[in-house]
Amino acid sequence: MKHLKIASLVALSLAIGAGSAFAQDKKEEKEKPSAAVEKYAVDFAAKWSNDPKLIEAIKASTAENRKLSYDDVSMIDNQWRLAKSGAEKEKKAAGWLKENASDKSVEDHTKAGEALIKKVREGEVSKFLTEQMEKAEPKGAVTEIFVMDGWGWNVGQTGGTSDFYQGDEPKWQKPFAAGENDVSDVEEEDGVKFAQISVPIKDGDKIIGAATIGVDVSKVK
Numbered sequence: 438m439k440h441l442k443i444a445s446l447v448a449l450s451l452a453i454g455a456g457s458a459f460a461q462d463k464k465e466e467k468e469k470p471s472a473a474v475e476k477y478a479v480d481f482a483a484k485w486s487n488d489p490k491l492i493e494a495i496k497a498s499t500a501e502n503r504k505l506s507y508d509d510v511s512m513i514d515n516q517w518r519l520a521k522s523g524a525e526k527e528k529k530a531a532g533w534l535k536e537n538a539s540d541k542s543v544e545d546h547t548k549a550g551e552a553l554i555k556k557v558r559e560g561e562v563s564k565f566l567t568e569q570m571e572k573a574e575p576k577g578a579v580t581e582i583f584v585m586d587g588w589g590w591n592v593g594q595t596g597g598t599s600d601f602y603q604g605d606e607p608k609w610q611k612p613f614a615a616g617e618n619d620v621s622d623v624e625e626e627d628g629v630k631f632a633q634i635s636v637p638i639k640d641g642d643k644i645i646g647a648a649t650i651g652v653d654v655s656k657v658k
Contacts, residue, residue: 467622467623468622468623468630469620469622469623469632470620470621470622470623470632470634470652470654471654471657471658473657473658474620474632474634474652474654474657475618475620475634477578477652477657478618478634478636478650478652479618479634479636481569481573481579481650482636482638482648482650484569485565485569486636486638486639486648487639488565490561490565491562491565491584491638492638492640492645494561494562494592494593495584495586495587495592495638495640495645495646496586496587496640496645498586498587498590498592499586499587499588499645499646502586502588502590503588505588508537510602510604511533511537512534512537512538512546513553513601513602514600514601514602515527515530515531515533515534515546516530516534516546516547516549516550516553517550517553517554517600517601517602518530518550518599518600518601519531519534519543519546519547519550520547520548520549520550520551520553520554521550521554521597521598521599521600522599524543524547531543531546534546553601554597557591557592557593557594557601558594558597560593561593562584562592562593563593563594563595566582566583566584566593566594566595567595569582570582570595575656577653577656578652578653578656578657579650579651579652579653580596580629580631580651580652581594581595581596581649581650581651582594582595582648582649582650582651583595583596583598583603583648583649584638584646584647584648584649585603585604585608585609585613585646585647585648585649586645586646587613587645587646588604589602589603589605589606589609589610589613590602590603590604591603592646603647603649607619607635608621608633608635608647608649609635609647611635612635612636612637612638612644612647613637613644613646613647616637616644617637618634618635618637619634619635620632620633620634620635621633621634621635623654629653629655630653630654630655631651631652631653631654632651632652632654633649633650633651633652634649634650634652635647635648635649635650636648636650
């Protein structure tokens with residue numbers, strides 16, 4: 438039954454993402470982070486990922502989001518994306534909301550997204566994660582942290598993720614469904630080269646969510 442549920446979760450996530458999370462540009466060679474970067478992220482997460490309050494927050498989020506339908510997931514995530522990046526950059530999100538949730542204006546959907554971002558960013562889990570990031574050594578080695586529940590929703594974050602729902606991406610699917618780390622390619626933003634390492638979060642032996650840790654690859658050798 439457990440495997441069936443996991444399979445259905447991943448199937449739903451893949452449907453929402455339409456497979457886009459797995460699209461790759463085969464022509465472009467991507468830089469991979471070193472094994473030391475992955476180990477650093479795993480060791481760093483081990484220091485705080487079993488915190489009882491964090492575990493309870495993840496479980497509570499999973500229980501709350503269990504009721505959401507496919508359309509609910511799409512609407513909420515598009516509201517977040519719209520509020521985060523604006524209608525000009527997120528024309529696809531704005532278009533989906535106009536077509537499928539026309540009971541509200543784009544402006545109202547944006548306000549709903551803004552309220553959701555504020556709730557997550559100002560929540561106790563986000564404050565906790567910010568504290569952990571600030572403790573990281575060497576200073577600046579951790580560029581971001583965000584934690585996902587058992588459906589792929591953000592529970593807390595230190596920065597502003599572009600979307601609220603991560604269940605359609607390998608950073609949630611691989612740690613949650615397979616219990617394996619997901620290691621991204623190295624990216625560069627504002628002059629900082631970083632990789633995202635995503636790891637399972639467990640309550641005892643049970644995987645209940647996942648965490649993504651951004652690591653400045655220049656600071657970890």
